[in-house]
Amino acid sequence: EPEVTQTPSHQVTQMGQEVILRCVPISNHLYFYWYRQILGQKVEFLVSFYNNEISEKSEIFDDQFSVERPDGSNFTLKIRSTKLEDSAMYFCASSETPQGTGYEQYFGPGTRLTVT
Amino acid sequence: AQKVTQAQTEISVVEKEDVTLDCVYETRDTTYYLFWYKQPPSGELVFLIRRNSFDEQNEISGRYSWNFQKSTSSFNFTITASQVVDSAVYFCALSEAAGGSYIPTFGRGTSLIVHP
Numbered sequence: 001e002p003e004v005t006q007t008p009s010h011q012v013t014q015m016g017q018e019v020i021l022r023c024v025p026i027s028n029h030l031y032f033y034w035y036r037q038i039l040g041q042k043v044e045f046l047v048s049f050y051n052n053e054i055s056e057k058s059e060i061f062d063d064q065f066s067v068e069r070p071d072g073s074n075f076t077l078k079i080r081s082t083k084l085e086d087s088a089m090y091f092c093a094s095s096e097t098p099q100g101t102g103y104e105q106y107f108g109p110g111t112r113l114t115v116t
Numbered sequence: 117a118q119k120v121t122q123a124q125t126e127i128s129v130v131e132k133e134d135v136t137l138d139c140v141y142e143t144r145d146t147t148y149y150l151f152w153y154k155q156p157p158s159g160e161l162v163f164l165i166r167r168n169s170f171d172e173q174n175e176i177s178g179r180y181s182w183n184f185q186k187s188t189s190s191f192n193f194t195i196t197a198s199q200v201v202d203s204a205v206y207f208c209a210l211s212e213a214a215g216g217s218y219i220p221t222f223g224r225g226t227s228l229i230v231h232p
Binding site: 033041042043044045048056089091104105106107108109110112 | 153158159160161162163166207209219220221222223224225
């Protein structure tokens with residue numbers, strides 16, 4: 001069964017450093033998403049991406065965040081200058097369409113980011 | 117604005133007991149989707165079910181069943197004859213069709229602990 005993959009599974013970085021979290025969505029999916037889950041808290045939407053541009057973003061997704069689809073398979077989330085409060089699990093998801101029967105978002109296993 | 121409330125923070129049961137996880141939602145939209153996800157200790161998010169607002173039929177899948185009641189804005193999840201492997205955090209989520217967004221809002225989750 002096709003699945004979303006994410007690398008690395010765990011990333012440790014120092015405050016102020018840049019990190020890039022990588023995701024490979026399901027191959028025939030067109031819509032891509034990043035979510036964040038601070039430890040013990042709820043899952044929060046960050047950004048959605050379609051047709052090589054951001055279609056929607058939340059208040060969390062400020063100027064230090066960016067997303068990119070550098071090639072036909074990868075979807076990346078970059079945090080330019082990490083802060084302690086960026087420590088969280090980051091989930092990538094993809095879907096065929098954003099609505100109707102194709103709406104189901106398939107989530108990756110997550111990348112745990114620890115900022116020290 | 118959409119909102120999802122999972123009032124039960126943690127539920128502890130003994131194996132083979134039935135358990136119901138509550139989810140109450142708020143939305144002004146008439147078209148919306150409701151979801152349940154399971155997050156086992158390994159951290160990934162596992163899709164369990166999607167329901168659209170026009171389909172109030174209850175659903176059963178093995179030991180899992182869902183009770184969708186628009187009159188009380190609830191979408192409760194019952195596990196029959198619980199097993200240790202059911203131990204996880206369960207998230208209820210809501211996405212509205214307004215503006216074509218469909219970005220889900222997650223509840224805070226209910227941690228289910230099933231003791232042998």
